[in-house]
Amino acid sequence: MYGLEAINANNGWAISVVGVTVVFSGLVMLSLVIAQLHRVLALWEDPSKIKALFKAKPKEEPLEDLPKKQIVDQTDFTETQKEIVKQFALLVRTMEDHFSLPKLLYFAQISDLKDPCSNLNNLLKKKIIIPDGSGFFTWDKNMFDKTIS
DSSP: OOTHHHHHHTTHHHHHHHHHHHHHHHHHHHHHHHHHHHHHHHHHHOTHHHHHHHSOOOOOOOGGGSOTTTSOOOOOOOHHHHHHHHHHHHHHHTSOSSBOHHHHHHHHHHTTOSSHHHHHHHHHHTTSEEEOSSSOEEEOHHHHHHHHO
């Protein structure tokens, strides 16, 4: 038995695919190492850069600690967005008091609301939907009434 018959009989195709994959993977790894070699050499030449990599970065101030001037107030909702917020309010009424955002987003998508992700994000930014601390969220009726009126 010679030629293609011998290759088929002895798993030659699988062996050749594995061989090509191993060689290609090796070449990719070699190219990545060569591409990043300049960084390693730069650290070798100047060891003080290594210490700079491991220095602690200064912590950012939380948003609550910033002065009121630095916090940018979000613009009010447009009329179209107000209608979508009202539709979200109807969806939330069908759910429990503490609900999950993925479930609300799913209901908004199957209800065919316009841009449900961005509108849900707007509700979170306006603090109409607030976290309850246990992974669920609640609807703030007072903030909803202030925003819509």
